[in-house]
């Protein structure tokens with residue numbers, strides 16, 4: 423990109439683009455113009471190792487020839503068709519392919535465009551399903567207090583964070599929050615010996631206090647993403663599965679961030695639930711197309727799907743989007759799934775994640791010296807480095823960027839979630855730069 427082209431783009435940006443989730447400010451922004459593998463190049467010609475995979479979605483990296491060709495081929499052949507009454511080749515084949523990756527009961531997929539829309543649809547499906555069976559009082563959705571489920575009405579209502587909700591009310595009724603499975607003292611930065619992590623018993627008390635007969639679904643992420651890479655202890659999802667079974671509640675697992683390999687299993691729920699056990703409803707998005715096109719999926723148990731034949735107004739689901747299941751996006755997803763399987767990227771994510779976690783573990787020494795690192799934690803290639811403040815996290819991500827590595831900070835947590843194709847050498851380099859960035863910031867030197 424020439425200097426004048428870059429200047430024109432920057433003027434257009436500062437003059438007209440409204441950046442989501444960003445303070446309104448002037449000044450330079452990163453302007454990536456092309457990518458290859460795990461690296462992106464900006465308009466100034468600087469190359470960065472992308473340890474954030476865009477926004478956790480570029481799982482097979484940038485410029486993957488196979489995915490690009492699938493996009494090109496489908497766009498030329500038939501770029502889109504709304505799936506109400508009609509079907510398309512890539513949408514039907516992708517729905518079948520998703521079912522083949524899941525426990526046998528999860529057979530039916532509704533496509534949407536974004537993770538937030540998937541939340542919206544999953545909540546609606548859960549409530550409508552109970553209603554169709556005459557359980558009209560079952561409307562409440564329970565989710566973790568630190569979870570994140572998107573920005574549309576259902577997503578924001580299911581997300582408790584005041585930062586994300588403030589000002590968008592009145593929010594709908596019918597949402598409540600379970601204590602996040604994380605030790606509250608650790609979350610507050612205290613160093614102590616006996617962690618107490620909320621779980622089954624406490625959750626059951628909460629369910630009983632609300633009244634199980636009004637609860638439609640429990641909606642959780644198996645590993646919390648935007649809420650700060652919180653990895654619940656093994657068994658927590660199993661406890662929720664048990665509570666749902668005991669009280670006739672649906673379990674919705676939100677794998678928008680974790681689905682399709684990120685945690686070292688195809689789906690993160692597999693760490694806790696062994697087939698044939700699974701969620702009743704699964705939402706996925708980011709990794710589904712590896713960031714090549716917007717697409718999300720809501721996959722449900724076959725009997726949940728079948729019940730909608732009884733809908734008195736349609737005999738089906740009264741919900742959908744013009745571009746939900748967009749043919750070109752589905753073609754990209756099929757190519758991404760081929761790449762994931764053929765290149766064995768799911769076990770690779772487990773291996774590379776273990777390498778990164780071990781290497782970044784040296785940052786724990788900064789915890790002892792009170793230099794700002796609170797905890798390093800993760801599962802597969804979903805790793806969080808929690809700093810003691812949002813400012814420190816921002817400074818570290820800036821210091822890393824100056825040194826050629828991109829990470830995303832969500833609040834005080836630096837999120838290391840690279841493409842699953844990251845090589846051993848890239849992991850070594852990226853971890854080294856991050857460690858150096860943390861050291862530099864703790865020592866008061868940022869660049």
Ligand SMILES: Cc1ncc(COP(=O)(O)O)c(C=O)c1O
Pocket residue numbers: 535536537538539541570571572573643647648676677678679707
């Ligand atoms: C777990 C989870 N659910 C839902 C969403 C919302 O997805 P989208 O940004 O595609 O609307 C996100 C986005 O980060 C997410 O991480």
